[in-house]
Amino acid sequence: MATFMFTRVLDPATQGRRSLDVTADSLDGALKEMVRQMPAVEVHLFDHTGVLRPHVLCFVDGESTRLEDRSRPIGPNSKIRFLQAVSGG
Amino acid sequence: MQLAIGTEKGGYVLDPATGQVDGPVFPGWKVTAFGRVPGGDHLAGVGSNWFGAAVHRSPDFSEWSQVEAGPGYGEERALSEIWTFHAVGDTVYTGVAEAGLFRSDDGGTTWSGVEGLNQHRTRDQWVPGGGGLCAHSILEADGTMWAGISAVGVFRSEDGGVTWEPKNEGIPSPLSEPDAPRPEVGYCVHALAHDPAVPDRIWRQDHAGVFRTEDGGDTWERIENGLPAGFGFVMCRDHATQRLFTVPLHSDGNRVPVDGAFRSYVSEDDGDSWHVAGAGWTDTPDYSSVLRGAVASDGDGTIAIGTTTGSVWVTEDAGDKWACVPARFPRIGAVSLL
Numbered sequence: 001m002a003t004f005m006f007t008r009v010l011d012p013a014t015q016g017r018r019s020l021d022v023t024a025d026s027l028d029g030a031l032k033e034m035v036r037q038m039p040a041v042e043v044h045l046f047d048h049t050g051v052l053r054p055h056v057l058c059f060v061d062g063e064s065t066r067l068e069d070r071s072r073p074i075g076p077n078s079k080i081r082f083l084q085a086v087s088g089g
Numbered sequence: 090m091q092l093a094i095g096t097e098k099g100g101y102v103l104d105p106a107t108g109q110v111d112g113p114v115f116p117g118w119k120v121t122a123f124g125r126v127p128g129g130d131h132l133a134g135v136g137s138n139w140f141g142a143a144v145h146r147s148p149d150f151s152e153w154s155q156v157e158a159g160p161g162y163g164e165e166r167a168l169s170e171i172w173t174f175h176a177v178g179d180t181v182y183t184g185v186a187e188a189g190l191f192r193s194d195d196g197g198t199t200w201s202g203v204e205g206l207n208q209h210r211t212r213d214q215w216v217p218g219g220g221g222l223c224a225h226s227i228l229e230a231d232g233t234m235w236a237g238i239s240a241v242g243v244f245r246s247e248d249g250g251v252t253w254e255p256k257n258e259g260i261p262s263p264l265s266e267p268d269a270p271r272p273e274v275g276y277c278v279h280a281l282a283h284d285p286a287v288p289d290r291i292w293r294q295d296h297a298g299v300f301r302t303e304d305g306g307d308t309w310e311r312i313e314n315g316l317p318a319g320f321g322f323v324m325c326r327d328h329a330t331q332r333l334f335t336v337p338l339h340s341d342g343n344r345v346p347v348d349g350a351f352r353s354y355v356s357e358d359d360g361d362s363w364h365v366a367g368a369g370w371t372d373t374p375d376y377s378s379v380l381r382g383a384v385a386s387d388g389d390g391t392i393a394i395g396t397t398t399g400s401v402w403v404t405e406d407a408g409d410k411w412a413c414v415p416a417r418f419p420r421i422g423a424v425s426l427l
Contacts, residue, residue, distance in 0.1 A: 040157050
């Protein structure tokens, strides 16, 4: 079981839900399950080409990542956090 | 009567009679457009410079949910902002940036591109202007449609939106070379209005001034008699009185009212001449401007105008008397009557 955690800025897309537990072995699997369960979030985290939006931060188990390596394994207690943008003024 | 106010930081509901404000909805997000599914849900265009844009839907303007299968170009190009909604029969259209139109035939649940415009043969010549590259104005009457795209121009469709042709003859060429041939596109329309009873007479607030067509856009003529400036973003028709309203700004390089005199101007002769609309305006210098989506009319005397400094002006007698509502908001980009 991995847990996604969302900034409250995303409340309009998540209906106020700040976390989501998913079962997956890889980051890619976890992301796909997250989008399946919360499809409205996808357009806000990823651009039209599927790349993480430039000012959105994602931490996987405390490590800042741009999600390039989506094949990386995740553990049963992994935390995947999407944070509010901190750039842009 | 209540007003929906879309701002840089959330959406609000305003009772102009009392100044009571409810909200915000979508706190922290830009609310860029309001609309309504024919006979059904409210719609809101909501966006963020960081998290992108989406359409939200509500049965009561209180509980909102994001449309999951919203408008989008797929991997072809980005959709960065929702600019307008326009209902035609059972269909609702939205105009977006990067410029294009999308339509929903199922109450806003799913959306598909208006490909005759979105894939237009001139598309590779569409270049963003100061306001980006957005489709912001939609008109329709008896199967004929018009779309206004900033920095591109007006397009007309005579087959219900299947095929489109640019209609900008009479608008000054965007090219500075006097002998250069007129390009098909590159005309920066800011707003459109018409009277459905006479649909081919269209008024156009353009980057280059104020214009009118009597033939559905085939030819345009300048109509600025009495205006202190031709620049602006507003064109609004009160159908009951056949009055036409705009809010002039000094120029494209100085987008504020001339001499700080914030006023709406009215034409009572279909644009032949203009004068200050009624009374109630402040003599205090006011350098607010009005953006293209921040004007709403019920067509029967009530008009509301939101400004870039967060004030809201309302008339309920077709412009004879204006009052500034005692409430202030973040920069206003969208106004709608509820």
